[in-house]
Amino acid sequence: MPEPMLALAGVNTHIGQYHILQGVDFEVPRGGLTMLLGRNGAGKTTCLRTIMGLWRASAGSIRYDGAEVTRLATPALARMGIAYVPENMGIFAGLTVRENLLLAAREGELDERRLAWIFQLFPALQKFWNSLAGNLSGGQKQMLAISRAIAEPRQLLLVDEPTKGLAPAIIANIIEAFRELKRTGTTMLVVEQNFHFARSLGDTVAVMDSGRIVHSGAMAEVAEDEALQTRLLGLSLEAHQ
């Protein structure tokens, strides 16, 4: 069995006096899209931020591409090929769309072919190329945040709730973009509340509750078992659609 792109073992995270992650164990297979699901407050965002080094794990191990990275700082992880799209998208509102993307090109120049590919995925960005990012709509900001994460080839993409508050047409655009990213072999770990979105894209799934992984496995297994969905996520797929 090939080594997973990302493996968490017994990861604990404390934020101040709060013990948020309480021994998280799961793996993200190479080249696939893993959905991290769970109710509000389950610890999903903390999990992504801990992987990205934005919050330090107080115990446990995080292995990325075969290397121990638990103690590495965020910039070092980014340079190893991990990209992060936070829940608030983290775009630089006072910079233009072009400048936002330019920052992602650490050598200082954007690759023309890759840029053309990004414009194919998200045509709106080309239209607003020189506009201030702060003036974009919510959906366009999300497109920009994802584009910035993939402006250079990345091995692992961490995305926190990419569909939150977005119109169905934009969500469809993002689904297509993620499918294209899967085709290029990019490994993705996506936190999501929208089960329909998760089911349509996920290869594997990990479900969190109260700072622990309570289920992990193939997405198809959860998608086909309504009782399991209700038990794990407190919803029925029909109700959520």
Place this chain on the structure above:
Amino acid sequence: MNAAPRADWTPLALVAALALGAIALIPSMPTWVTLTVAGLAMGMMIFLMASGLTLVFGLMDVMNFAHGAFIAVGAYAASSVLLAMKPSMQATSVLANLSAMLPAALAAVALAGALGLFFERVVIRPVYRDHLKQILVTMGGLIVCEQLIHVVWGPDIIPLPRPATFTGAFTLGDAAIERYRVFAVLVGLAVFAAMWLVLNRTRLGLLIRAGVENPEMVESLGYRIRRLFVGVFAAGSALAGLGGAMWGMYQESVNAQMGMQMLVVIFIVIIIGGMGSVGGCFVGSLLVGLMANYTGYLAPKLALGSNILLMVLVLLWRPRGLYPVGSA
């Protein structure tokens, strides 16, 4: 692809409106010209002192009251050089005067910058993310620096005569315009232009602007924001030192408390401009400088309160300052 975003000129128009509005209240045109130039000169010197602090706040969310110490140390360093080069200062040649002022400015920049580096490492670094501790330790640091200035340079006010060719005034019609004030305006404009170019035309500037908005995201893109911050902190301290040297020559004396005395005005300027915005800091400095001079002439008792009133009015209009940083 559409055109570049349009700049927001309204705050700059406010400066012009303030200056033009004062014409109606000041009966004599020469007096208005003199006050306006004095206000612009004062504003430029405040900008030199405040611009570094606004970037430091924006980039790392650090409230650094010790910034006043960099102003005072810069002024003292410059005074030491200028007093040691008295013959050059008293010569009636601009070149001779500049040959003393340039090393004095370099000494101010170097000493204040070095002190800034020391402060960042020893005082600021242990208290990141804790505003209360930042206020306490940086205020303490400011007091310690003032006492150290007394130890090194003595407790007395040091008189600092202006260079010979920068003393006196031009006359423009019936208006008298002090030469040193024109010089201060030119230096302020040059520093602002240099900062604008660095921030808007270089990759370093792009990183600083992004870091001011969202340092965590800059780190997530693979940049070490701490290195950037240390550089900006040192540069900001050095600029404060230059501002202190200019202010010392403007006041024709230096004292250990001059940095602390300027802090209130500096914080008003930073808040008016929008915390973290260099452009806002520039416009805010001009507004404060002009307001202080106009009210000093029209209603001297309101001079200090007028800047607070200005801040209140600006915040009622734009609650996050003239040029708010980042509003995604």
